[in-house]
Amino acid sequence: xxxxxxxxxxxxxxxxxxxxxxxxxxxxxxxxxxxxxxxxxxxxxxxxxxxxxxxxxxxxxxxxxxxxxxxxxxxxxxxxxxxxxxxxxxxxxxxxxxxxxxxxxxxxxxxxxxxxxxxxxxxxxxxxxxxxxxxxxxxxxxxxxxxxxxxxxxxxxxxxxxxxxxxxxxxxxxxxxxxxxxxxxxxxxxxxxxxxxxxxxxxxxxxxxxxxxxxxxxxxxxxxxxxxxxxxxxxxxxxxxxxxxxxxxxxxxxxxxxxxxxxxxxxxxxxxxxxxxxxxxxxxxxxxxxxxxxxxxxxxxxxxxxxxxxxxxxxxxxxxxxxxxxxxxxxxxxxxxxxxxxxxxxxxxxxxxxxxxxxxxxxxxxxxxxxxxxxxxxxxxxxxxxxxxxxxxxxxxxxxxxxxxxxxxxxxxxxxxxxxxxxxxxxxxxxxxxxxxxxxxxxxxxxxxxxxxxxxxxxxxxxxxxxxxxxxxxxxxxxxxxxxxxx
Amino acid sequence: xxxxxxxxxxxxxxxxxxxxxxxxxxxxxxxxxxxxxxxxxxxxxxxxxxxxxxxxxxxxxxxxxxxxxxxxxxxxxxxxxxxxxxxxxxxxxxxxxxxxxxxxxxxxxxxxxxxxxxxxxxxxxxxxxxxxxxxxxxxxxxxxxxxxxxxxxxxxxxxxxxxxxxxxxxxxxxxxxxxxxxx
Numbered sequence: 001x002x003x004x005x006x007x008x009x010x011x012x013x014x015x016x017x018x019x020x021x022x023x024x025x026x027x028x029x030x031x032x033x034x035x036x037x038x039x040x041x042x043x044x045x046x047x048x049x050x051x052x053x054x055x056x057x058x059x060x061x062x063x064x065x066x067x068x069x070x071x072x073x074x075x076x077x078x079x080x081x082x083x084x085x086x087x088x089x090x091x092x093x094x095x096x097x098x099x100x101x102x103x104x105x106x107x108x109x110x111x112x113x114x115x116x117x118x119x120x121x122x123x124x125x126x127x128x129x130x131x132x133x134x135x136x137x138x139x140x141x142x143x144x145x146x147x148x149x150x151x152x153x154x155x156x157x158x159x160x161x162x163x164x165x166x167x168x169x170x171x172x173x174x175x176x177x178x179x180x181x182x183x184x185x186x187x188x189x190x191x192x193x194x195x196x197x198x199x200x201x202x203x204x205x206x207x208x209x210x211x212x213x214x215x216x217x218x219x220x221x222x223x224x225x226x227x228x229x230x231x232x233x234x235x236x237x238x239x240x241x242x243x244x245x246x247x248x249x250x251x252x253x254x255x256x257x258x259x260x261x262x263x264x265x266x267x268x269x270x271x272x273x274x275x276x277x278x279x280x281x282x283x284x285x286x287x288x289x290x291x292x293x294x295x296x297x298x299x300x301x302x303x304x305x306x307x308x309x310x311x312x313x314x315x316x317x318x319x320x321x322x323x324x325x326x327x328x329x330x331x332x333x334x335x336x337x338x339x340x341x342x343x344x345x346x347x348x349x350x351x352x353x354x355x356x357x358x359x360x361x362x363x364x365x366x367x368x369x370x371x372x373x374x375x376x377x378x379x380x381x382x383x384x385x386x387x388x389x390x391x392x393x394x395x396x397x398x399x400x401x402x403x404x405x406x407x408x409x410x411x412x413x414x415x416x417x418x419x420x421x422x423x424x425x426x427x428x429x430x431x432x433x434x435x436x437x438x439x440x441x442x443x444x445x446x447x448x449x450x451x452x453x454x455x456x457x458x459x460x461x462x463x464x465x466x467x468x469x470x471x472x473x474x475x476x477x478x479x480x481x482x483x484x485x486x487x
Numbered sequence: 488x489x490x491x492x493x494x495x496x497x498x499x500x501x502x503x504x505x506x507x508x509x510x511x512x513x514x515x516x517x518x519x520x521x522x523x524x525x526x527x528x529x530x531x532x533x534x535x536x537x538x539x540x541x542x543x544x545x546x547x548x549x550x551x552x553x554x555x556x557x558x559x560x561x562x563x564x565x566x567x568x569x570x571x572x573x574x575x576x577x578x579x580x581x582x583x584x585x586x587x588x589x590x591x592x593x594x595x596x597x598x599x600x601x602x603x604x605x606x607x608x609x610x611x612x613x614x615x616x617x618x619x620x621x622x623x624x625x626x627x628x629x630x631x632x633x634x635x636x637x638x639x640x641x642x643x644x645x646x647x648x649x650x651x652x653x654x655x656x657x658x659x660x661x662x663x664x665x666x667x668x669x670x
Contacts, residue, residue, distance in 0.1 A: 065635070068632075
């Protein structure tokens with residue numbers, strides 16, 4: 001039989017300690033009983049001998065001269081001791097010289113000196129002189145009292161041992177069993193639920209504490225790796241998503257690009273077919289030439305934009321920076337675009353700009369950005385609308401704002417406005433044509449200047465506003481700064 | 488009340504114990520007492536015979552022991568010395584003894600013998616009623632039991648020391664001319 005099989009650590013420890021305590025109780029109890037038994041005669045002697053000595057010396061002459069009165073005088077004080085049941089002095093011929101206590105039973109009297117143990121009494125027989133004998137009889141009460149005292153002491157020791165055992169179990173419980181149980185529970189939680197955040201308290205320097213610390217350190221490593229793995233997986237997923245998205249957008253862009261390239265080409269082909277059959281100088285021929293020219297310009301612009309976007313994304317554009325007055329750039333660009341607006345019966349307003357706004361910039365690229373914004377404003381504003389351009393300088397920054405009264409945008413549209421090919425995604429809903437490269441390109445160029453671009457709209461049908469913000473340059477103009485702006 | 492009962496009971500026991508003792512021949516008891524004297528009385532060194540030599544017990548005049556003394560003392564020894572009993576009609580016929588029983592019935596002879604032994608280290612023992620007054624040292628008083636009275640003055644005159652234990656079991660002690668009744 002395996003006594004320890006299928007028990008918890010705590011039960012095993014308790015079993016060992018209680019077993020030890022029980023063995024200690026039993027062995028010391030047996031030892032006590034044996035000791036009591038072995039020392040019974042000695043203890044009886046220890047009590048009775050002094051009395052016997054006293055009587056022996058005191059009755060010396062009384063025995064010699066057979067003086068019962070004197071002998072009785074010596075014995076009488078023994079009556080005061082309740083433990084002494086009887087005392088007799090018997091002469092050599094069997095006559096009783098003196099006695100106290102219960103009348104001696106002469107027939108059962110022993111005559112050899114020694115200690116005789118009975119159930120109720122202990123008798124001590126001692127030789128006096130001239131063959132006389134002293135018989136001293138004591139009750140076992142005193143001996144029993146001594147035994148009871150020893151028993152009480154033993155009981156107290158047992159209680160103390162019990163308390164010590166309980167204390168030991170409690171100490172072991174606190175220092176050994178509980179930490180191991182916690183460790184086991186934590187390990188099981190890790191195994192069953194994968195809770196790698198499990199830690200155990202491990203203070204102290206013993207092996208259990210060290211085991212706890214090792215466990216914590218291991219869990220720390222595992223948890224970090226788990227977190228790394230999760231993060232990597234999440235990043236991977238985002239990356240995948242982005243790649244898929246990019247792929248999708250590129251496919252759509254390709255579709256749109258094909259479409260956009262095909263339309264002008266179709267117009268040019270039609271014109272080429274019409275031209276040989278039309279007399280030169282006729283209105284039809286002139287119109288064909290006009291169409292071919294416009295579509296070629298359109299195609300060129302399309303391809304230029306594409307090239308610029310590619311260059312920006314690869315960081316291949318270099319700015320020709322110079323000190324310029326932003327007002328000049330804005331004014332000239334607006335002048336360039338004014339016919340475009342007037343064709344569409346739109347109104348282009350340039351707000352008054354009293355002070356020069358100096359910046360350090362590539363005027364050509366800034367004009368390109370502003371042109372894109374004006375082009376978009378014209379494109380998305382219905383006839384009769386107004387486009388307002390404003391230049392401001394404040395807090396170390398210059399701002400150009402282009403506000404229209406056009407179709408406006410929803411907030412989620414604004415968010416994706418500056419991503420490349422954004423317009424393309426609108427797919428079949430597109431009505432205005434174009435690749436949507438303009439804003440992405442503008443954003444790239446403005447950021448190359450250390451500035452930012454943002455869009456605002458109060459919603460569909462409520463117009464839009466685009467604001468370009470650029471850092472202000474040093475105040476003083478330079479003589480050749482304007483020259484780069486010259487056409 | 489309890490004390491009174493205890494006293495009565497004690498007295499009763501003592502009486503019975505005493506009655507036990509009277510059944511013996513008083514001469515036997517006296518013989519045993521004479522032997523005890525060799526133990527409880529101390530003689531000056533010069534008064535004792537050579538080591539191992541017997542005690543000399545002399546009996547003067549009437550021998551009321553009739554052999555009891557010899558029987559009692561035979562084979563016994565006290566302080567390494569056996570006993571030897573000598574009998575004589577007059578003191579002059581006795582050898583030098585340590586203990587002399589003066590059994591003269593005639594007071595005149597008795598007084599003469601005691602006067603002759605006065606101042607000598609010889610323990611004089613007798614049972615005559617006026618033995619102590621006549622200059623004897625130890626007198627047996629035979630009643631229900633055999634008791635003794637001691638003339639300490641005479642013993643001291645003979646340079647004999649009598650142990651207190653012996654005085655404790657005596658009936659009367661004569662000391663400094665005054666009789667003290669012990670019991």
